[in-house]
Amino acid sequence: MLIFNAVVISVLVMLVLSIARVHVVISLFIASLVGGLVSGMGLSATMVAFQEGLAGGAKIALSYALLGAFAMAVAHSGLPRLLANWIIVRMKNADESNQARIARNAKWGILCGVIAMGIMSQNLIPIHIAFIPLLIPPLIGVMNRLGLDRRAVACAITFGIVTTYMFLPVGFGRIFLHDILYKNIIEAGLDVSGVNPTAAMAIPAASMLVGCLIALLISYRGRREYEDRSDSFGRPADEPIDMKRVWAALAALVLCFAIQTWLTLIESEADPLLMGAIVGLCVMLSMRVVPWQQANDIFSTGMKMMAMIGLIMISAQGYASVLKASGQIEPLVTGTAAMFSGSKALAAFVMLLVGLIITMGIGSSFSTLPIISAIYVPLCVTLGFSPIATVAIIGTAGALGDAGSPASDSTLGPTTGLNVDGQHDHMRDTVIPTFIHYNIPLLAGGWIAAMVL
Numbered sequence: 001m002l003i004f005n006a007v008v009i010s011v012l013v014m015l016v017l018s019i020a021r022v023h024v025v026i027s028l029f030i031a032s033l034v035g036g037l038v039s040g041m042g043l044s045a046t047m048v049a050f051q052e053g054l055a056g057g058a059k060i061a062l063s064y065a066l067l068g069a070f071a072m073a074v075a076h077s078g079l080p081r082l083l084a085n086w087i088i089v090r091m092k093n094a095d096e097s098n099q100a101r102i103a104r105n106a107k108w109g110i111l112c113g114v115i116a117m118g119i120m121s122q123n124l125i126p127i128h129i130a131f132i133p134l135l136i137p138p139l140i141g142v143m144n145r146l147g148l149d150r151r152a153v154a155c156a157i158t159f160g161i162v163t164t165y166m167f168l169p170v171g172f173g174r175i176f177l178h179d180i181l182y183k184n185i186i187e188a189g190l191d192v193s194g195v196n197p198t199a200a201m202a203i204p205a206a207s208m209l210v211g212c213l214i215a216l217l218i219s220y221r222g223r224r225e226y227e228d229r230s231d232s233f234g235r236p237a238d239e240p241i242d243m244k245r246v247w248a249a250l251a252a253l254v255l256c257f258a259i260q261t262w263l264t265l266i267e268s269e270a271d272p273l274l275m276g277a278i279v280g281l282c283v284m285l286s287m288r289v290v291p292w293q294q295a296n297d298i299f300s301t302g303m304k305m306m307a308m309i310g311l312i313m314i315s316a317q318g319y320a321s322v323l324k325a326s327g328q329i330e331p332l333v334t335g336t337a338a339m340f341s342g343s344k345a346l347a348a349f350v351m352l353l354v355g356l357i358i359t360m361g362i363g364s365s366f367s368t369l370p371i372i373s374a375i376y377v378p379l380c381v382t383l384g385f386s387p388i389a390t391v392a393i394i395g396t397a398g399a400l401g402d403a404g405s406p407a408s409d410s411t412l413g414p415t416t417g418l419n420v421d422g423q424h425d426h427m428r429d430t431v432i433p434t435f436i437h438y439n440i441p442l443l444a445g446g447w448i449a450a451m452v453l
Contacts, residue, residue: 006328010035011361018406018427028315032322039326046322053321054314061310066277069299071133073284076298077249082241107146111156118160123171129413136417147223154414154430155215155437158403159208161410166399167205169197180366181395184373192387200391207445211437229421248287256280316407320362329371347383348393348450351376352443355397363407369398389453396446404435
């Protein structure tokens with residue numbers, strides 16, 4: 001039975017442990033051991049596969065650590081406090097009715113702003129989740145004053161990131177849709193060169209929008225109180241703001257984004273995150289935004305802020321390596337064929353569900369597509385799905401689980417930015433909300449697309 005498949009058991013173990021508040025790194029390691037042993041790899045082979053996968057996350061971890069240091073330097077400049085003070089002063093100077101209006105406008109301004117930044121991070125400014133530690137921590141104090149539920153912010157960020165690359169064939173979306181999805185489908189024997197990817201993924205993307213609206217307008221629209229720890233950036237609340245440092249910080253931010261965008265556009269082998277963070281830090285130091293005598297403490301604090309996401313992503317790479325080495329992913333996919341009984345409706349649902357399980361474990365939709373495409377294409381052709389429906393099924397199956405996986409950067413990024421003061425739990429405040437509001441609608445949207453296209 002498929003329930004006894006090593007991948008299924010391993011993913012379930014990882015999810016149960018994570019929900020039970022076992023640290024995600026430990027959960028991933030234990031799940032790796034369970035997956036390897038259940039598949040018959042043995043302890044030694046499992047550990048070797050896990051260790052071989054660790055190297056894949058080292059560069060990412062270093063990039064995010066430096067980015068955390070850069071974010072802390074920006075916070076030290078006084079730029080975030082300037083923004084927070086501006087909003088607070090406006091609220092204090094307004095009468096009671098206007099205070100409510102200003103607070104409401106500020107709340108929706110933040111939510112719409114992070115969605116817009118999430119969208120732009122996939123194409124216009126292709127830096128993926130690198131914007132989160134630069135944008136979110138400085139706004140924590142304002143969010144606390146507004147009583148903004150951080151679960152809503154997490155859902156807004158994840159929507160902007162995931163929906164964009166799975167729907168718009170530009171930037172990371174072009175990599176996902178053309179370079180990975182279409183390429184693997186064509187290599188599996190089905191010509192989809194004439195299929196419009198936006199049309200194929202329109203219904204799944206619309207289901208993501210429905211989930212986002214439910215999260216923002218219904219589930220998390222109410223006020224949620226947090227302790228005010230916004231002075232955790234290391235500067236006294238009453239210290240005067242030096243506008244020279246503020247302008248220098250803005251210049252460093254622009255230069256950091258420009259470097260990352262340029263390296264991405266020219267497809268340089270140099271890591272954009274790493275180079276952007278290093279250049280930004282150098283600008284901060286050279287323009288004395290961060291005094292030399294305080295640089296070590298400030299940078300160390302920033303690196304600690306991002307260290308956790310680095311450890312989790314390194315562990316996730318090791319876990320994915322074990323799942324691939326187990327040889328149990330293909331049996332999981334092919335084993336679902338016996339369940340179809342010629343039913344297109346059942347086939348579409350099971351294929352989407354299997355994609356969800358695989359991506360939840362691996363933590364990357366980009367890595368899931370090559371695994372499932374070679375097997376799903378013949379199944380879709382045999383069952384009579386049209387080319388555009390096949391694209392919708394496989395594309396949705398790959399994207400399912402990216403939102404809601406404990407090891408996905410689409411959930412780790414929001415948690416890192418929102419948990420700078422220790423009041424945002426990764427599983428309960430990011431993973432579970434994004435899983436409920438995106439994976440369930442996306443499962444329904446993918447199934448509807450398979451039936452009507």
